[in-house]
Amino acid sequence: xxxxxxxxxxxxxxxxxxxxxxxxxxxxxxxxxxxxxxxxxxxxxxxxxxxxxxxxxxxxxxxxxxxxxxxxxxxxxxxxxxxxxxxxxxxxxxxxxxxxxxxxxxxxxxxxxxxxxxxxxxxxxxxxxxxxxxxxxxxxxxxxxxxxxxxxxxxxxxxxxxxxxxxxxxxxxxxxxxxxxxxxxxxxxxxxxxxxxxxxxxxxxxxxxxxxxxxxxxxxxxxxxxxxxxxxxxxxxxxxxxxxxxxxxxxxxxxxxxxxxxxxxxxxxxxxxxxxxxxxxxxxxxxxxxxxxxxxxxxxxxxxxxxxxxxxxxxxxxxxxxxx
Numbered sequence: 001x002x003x004x005x006x007x008x009x010x011x012x013x014x015x016x017x018x019x020x021x022x023x024x025x026x027x028x029x030x031x032x033x034x035x036x037x038x039x040x041x042x043x044x045x046x047x048x049x050x051x052x053x054x055x056x057x058x059x060x061x062x063x064x065x066x067x068x069x070x071x072x073x074x075x076x077x078x079x080x081x082x083x084x085x086x087x088x089x090x091x092x093x094x095x096x097x098x099x100x101x102x103x104x105x106x107x108x109x110x111x112x113x114x115x116x117x118x119x120x121x122x123x124x125x126x127x128x129x130x131x132x133x134x135x136x137x138x139x140x141x142x143x144x145x146x147x148x149x150x151x152x153x154x155x156x157x158x159x160x161x162x163x164x165x166x167x168x169x170x171x172x173x174x175x176x177x178x179x180x181x182x183x184x185x186x187x188x189x190x191x192x193x194x195x196x197x198x199x200x201x202x203x204x205x206x207x208x209x210x211x212x213x214x215x216x217x218x219x220x221x222x223x224x225x226x227x228x229x230x231x232x233x234x235x236x237x238x239x240x241x242x243x244x245x246x247x248x249x250x251x252x253x254x255x256x257x258x259x260x261x262x263x264x265x266x267x268x269x270x271x272x273x274x275x276x277x278x279x280x281x282x283x284x285x286x287x288x289x290x291x292x293x294x295x296x297x298x299x300x301x302x303x304x305x306x307x308x309x310x311x312x313x314x315x316x317x318x319x320x321x322x323x324x
Contacts, residue, residue: 007102009216010124011138012187013155014098014226016160018234019180026090026175026264035169036085042319044162050273056085059160060119063066067101068141069134074150075124077101078109081153082120084196088231089268096227097153098185100219101138103128119188122151135188142186143208154182176260180237183230185209187222195222197282199229199290207233211282218278225279232271232292239265239299243306258303269296295305 017288021027027035035102036044036056046054061081066074079099086094104123128134146152161180182205190213196212209229211222242261246254271292272283287293 007123008103009100009102009219010123010128011135011142012100012219012222013142013151013153014185014187014223015157016094016096016183016185016230017157017180018092018094018176018183018230019165020160020176020178020238021087021091021093021118021170022165022172022174023170024053024175027087027169028090031091031169032087033038035164035167036087040251041272049219050085050270051268052089053274054087057121059083060116061097061156062100063122063151064109065149065151066147067122068144068149069128069137073137074141074147075128076126077122077124077151078104079115079122080158081122083156085160085164086227091264091268092159092231092234092272094227094230095157095164096223096230097157097160097218098151098223099151116120128161138188138277139188139210143184154184156279175264176242176257179205179241181205181207181230181234181237183207183233184224184227185211187211187213187219187226189213195225195279195282197225197229197286199233199286205237221279225275225282227271228272228275228283229286232269232296234294235265235269236299239303243299243302246306251313254306255310256312258307261303262300262307266300281298 032046032054033044036054042057044054046052061083063077063081064209065076066075068074081097081099083095083097086096088295099120099122101122104125108127109125109207114123115121162228184206185208193216195218198210200208203207209226211226213219213222239261242257246257249257272280273289
């Protein structure tokens with residue numbers, strides 16, 4: 001949210017890492033508070049409906065580096081990156097880092113006390129593209145390959161996630177193996193009649209999401225939307241990975257790999273249920289374009305059928321010769 005005295009945002013840049021919490025059982029409320037309250041006395045925000053969701057206090061990381069725009073130019077930015085740990089259903093962990101880029105009101109660097117007072121805001125010092133093109137150019141620069149001494153949200157996000165996963169609260173015995181996914185996102189203000197989102201799969205574990213909102217006050221809602229998209233993309237990625245990995249496995253091995261997916265993850269599928277009302281339209285658009293829920297339903301049914309068939313043959317003492 002834009003605070004008094006803060007210039008209008010040019011663009012919001014974000015990075016989200018999503019993974020399975022390395023713990024053998026679902027974390028309860030007390031364990032969640034202990035895991036997420038990284039500072040003594042800090043308040044962990046939790047909700048229980050429609051499913052358990054918890055947020056750590058924000059952590060500020062100071063940055064003084066460059067930010068690319070277009071293909072060749074850069075601008076110096078100074079400020080802070082806001083990072084928040086999110087726990088979904090006591091099972092999934094996220095680390096979400098972002099910063100809102102604004103034009104500096106002075107042409108020289110100011111004391112750190114000025115920047116640290118505004119968590120999650122970086123000021124661009126010096127020349128930027130024309131105001132009408134600045135957001136488009138900075139988005140293009142953010143998604144381009146990083147150059148030397150450029151803003152590195154990926155490293156900030158990954159470092160905080162490693163700290164979270166190594167907490168002594170966790171026993172390091174997850175119920176299944178699952179990859180960590182990465183979602184890189186941007187949000188700009190205006191240029192559409194309402195909020196909009198475009199998602200692109202860059203590779204097996206890396207996604208790019210571009211969001212447009214109406215006003216600066218909608219930025220916190222956009223952050224929450226991106227976190228929710230990252231959760232459900234992770235769930236789809238995991239179930240797809242497990243289904244492909246068990247092709248050709250024997251019946252007992254298939255059951256051992258696939259059953260934990262249904263037991264520990266299937267109930268977490270609730271796209272859009274945990275986002276502010278104003279960001280549910282982009283979720284519906286993504287559902288229509290990418291078929292998130294259709295793909296999830298088809299995969300869950302496929303896993304259920306495989307387990308049923310494997311159980312049937314296990315009860316009969318194994319498949320007939322030549323059926324494996």
